[in-house]
Amino acid sequence: MEETVISLVGGGVTAPAGFAAGGVAAGIKRTGLDLAVLHADRPCAAAGVFTRNRVKAAPVLLDMERLPGGSGTARTVVMNSGNANACNGPRGMADARSCAREAGRLLGVPEEQVLVASTGVIGMPLPLDNLLRGLGGACAQLSREGGALAARAIMTTDTRPKERAAAFSAGGRLVTVGGMAKGSGMIHPDMATMLCFLTTDARVEAGDLRLLLSAAVEDTFNMITVDGDTSTNDLVLCLAAGEGPPLSKSGDLDFLDVALRLVCRELARDCAADGEGAGHLITVEAAGAASLGDARSCARRVAASSLVKTAVTGADANWGRVLCAAGYSGAVFDPDKAHVWLGDLLVAAGGAALAFDEDLARRILRRPEVTIRVDLGAGPYSATAWGCDLTEEYVRINASYRS
């Protein structure tokens, strides 16, 4: 029997068969692409994971209504950047419904099968006329190549589009999982996540898809942080367009699980690496924890620490800040048994400093990806979180976000 190989492939949301997308400049942002449409050639099993922020944007509320319990059927997703459509009162919900209705009309899809997502400034009404006008253009240009345009159209302060895809062979058929995401700011672990749209040509039950998606999000998007702020608009949607018998629970569904996790992990890392003002991707591996919860909490708190982040900014091997953050993470451990590594360099053992090569440490901290590892010496559990450094550029971006 052949071994199943799951590998990253090119493309994004339109990498799987059955999906088309497009992106246009609708005049929601001052300049640039700001409206995207993702469309499947048939109704799809759909799953969603949504922000846990009590203040939820109108598009999040609408999608939650259309995917009760996090799963259902959908065919089309309308996405805009430049405006979050959050904190707009009843008008926000009416506007979200109008978008879905118009996209449904243009594409001949029942409006209940249209999902929506927005990202941008909170508390400003959507420029609905621009948006509805733009929808005509976006729906007219839908194509497989349009995936790249859609990935650009959902960007806010992102500096680059984020597209990933993975494929494997199941029963002689190629199964592909694709995705795109936007990240950059208002990103923090205790969440559903930023915006991420996933697709697959696998045939999978909506309920199964929801379970796979939730588990993948827990280990990937819920393990990144940029600034400790959980957004009002975070969501991850996944559409599965496959036909025929669904993937079997004990066989090919496991491969889909791995492929989905792989795409989510890469997109999550992309989001952390492209955090607002970021110069470095910071990967924090917490090992030796007494529970999985402790490991996750420790990895996330170290990745979220402003002081750890600025130490990386300055290439300063200030490992005490790593132990300090582990100490307030809630993880149970004896500080005198904890070790800290920067890259492969052990800098503290048994909770105290080692004499280490400061020059080597500085070179490690100047790499584009900096790995910080902390072993709590308290048990067998481990987890990984991703973040980025905190720079003066982050402050500049966010001191003038609305202007």
Add this chain to the structure above:
Amino acid sequence: MEETVISLVGGGVTAPAGFAAGGVAAGIKRTGLDLAVLHADRPCAAAGVFTRNRVKAAPVLLDMERLPGGSGTARTVVMNSGNANACNGPRGMADARSCAREAGRLLGVPEEQVLVASTGVIGMPLPLDNLLRGLGGACAQLSREGGALAARAIMTTDTRPKERAAAFSAGGRLVTVGGMAKGSGMIHPDMATMLCFLTTDARVEAGDLRLLLSAAVEDTFNMITVDGDTSTNDLVLCLAAGEGPPLSKSGDLDFLDVALRLVCRELARDCAADGEGAGHLITVEAAGAASLGDARSCARRVAASSLVKTAVTGADANWGRVLCAAGYSGAVFDPDKAHVWLGDLLVAAGGAALAFDEDLARRILRRPEVTIRVDLGAGPYSATAWGCDLTEEYVRINASYRS
């Protein structure tokens, strides 16, 4: 019967009768004052509140041993800046004991009555020789005027010393509460707090003092945040030097409570206002909460939000970030019933934007103290938190802290 007036007075830890202090440059920092001694002319009732960080510095551990359950007797406190004496293994504890022993020898005090506190870089052994040599100078110069030197000697990245005192009349006798604090970085609500030293000439039982201190800290130092990092070294110590019958539980002790809270509140605000790189003190009032816990959590999360902080940095009336932070604070509320004010200017009502005067909002956000008020419309509870804006200077300070 006369009304008891509690008012702020000049001075700090030596404002109450019976205390002397001094500060010297012992060569722990590269330059400047870095070693302080506070000394009472008799054994005092003492209370302490300590960091909840699992990684506790040696001086914190030693003080916890000497004040079991948070209260006991003490006469002298040795404090140094420039080195946290945290994560130094068994040597850290031995060094802390040596400091206390030497101060006790110099001042003729049993070493068990000497408390210690350190602040500065984590994971570097104390320069013990310098410290012990410096102790001689500090103990030789103890005086009432030395309180100002001590307040300077505990500073790290603080830009100004923080001294406060309050006084009231009890049974024809003047009772004074004094305090000094250092703040600036690694400061976040879920804690005991930064370093703060309080004194009073009141006669109060150590257990009562501990209760008063814990309650005051909960509403003051535990309600400030600079960067979301809870330090390894936080502590608040209070020494009461009064003689004769203790203050009565239903009478004068209440005034001491108010005076202690007043001094703590002012010092906490001083710490927030002088946060690393800060240009503004941000006061967040959360009202209309369903519980006190909700009110506190909401006020603290808004004050801690990087995005709220940078909006103040840029004088950008981006109130959506305030509601967003309230939304992930854990407080229970209906976003459609929430209101937000900047200063006295109502900018959002019923969870949605109002047309407000942007120029006025900008002027409000440019004040040295910016007050943000959020009413959750969910109940009768309120709480206040204090923070500061996040600036490029914060990043510069922390990218090169060890160098």
